Amino acid sequence: MPIPTPLTGYLSMSLLKRLLGLQLATPLPYRELPPPDNQAADAPLLDIQYLGTAGFVIRNHERTLVLDPYVTRPGLLTSLTQPLQPDAELIRRLIPHADDVLIGHAHHDHILDGPDLCKQTGARLIGSHATFQVGLAAGLAPEQMVATDGRENIVSGAWTVRGLPSRHGKIFGRIPFPGDLTEPPPWPPRMSDLRHGLVLNWLVDTGTLKVMHIDSADFIDEELAEHRCDVLCLCAIGRQARPDYVRDVIRHLKPKWVIPCHWDTMITPVEAEPDLLPGVDLPGFIAEIEAEGVIPLLTPILGRQRFPCR
16 A cells, blocks of 8 residues: 655645635735835834634734634544644744634634643633633633623733624534533544534724624624724625625724635645635625725735734
8 A cells, every 4th residue: 555645645635625626715816004104114013913714813012812723724634533633833833922812712713722822822711611611621720711701891911802792604504513512522622522602703902903803604783783993804704604794794893904814724734825715705705895995905824914003
């Protein structure tokens, strides 16, 4: 029996992706926010880095928050058949610092790397009670975690974060791995061990700019209606899952910029060329954002956008 090599493994995965109808995401209309003409060289900036899937790092000179980190990204066969082991060295290299780690919901592609990142950096793991159970399973101490039911302001240094209750979108007509976690799941977990629990849209108030993170393909109108943001990190697959998704969320939040997220398959290595999730129409998503008078900033995985602080 031939011994698999990295090349044959790559070719097998490439063939499998083609059979599943996955499309390479290149070329894509990536767009970087240009600096304002009157911006001083030493003026403070808010740096937002896209980690792929629904992951982001939000940082300035004094604070670093990480949302839904998932850089481990095991391949399709491993994801479907094996326990999922966080890649501690990759996490350490790509996300060397964090003060707080916010989790939108407890599915594997949103939470798997969170506990390891907190162990490495001393950051708090903040999320739902399902997130708390995952943290316990991974070996985090209760005092290093914050569980919330949403709608409360949580102090994060000079910043404030607030989780707004939301709902998980349907994928191919159904919600994957629904339900809650009331006790620690196995660790390392299989995909099916991680039920989503309470879904939270995170509003990060830095004191100058507000960033809203919507990590799933649906939301609750009443929870968003009273809030505004400057930057919206928005799940691209939502356009296929909910009618008028883009129009409604922009009408509620009135952002100036939208960074699309959750458009890649999450099974391609984080530093490789990404594949599009089946059904994602990025040009259509971007066109709808522009039609609402908002600037879309499609950002490459591990790419950054820098926003002037008012």
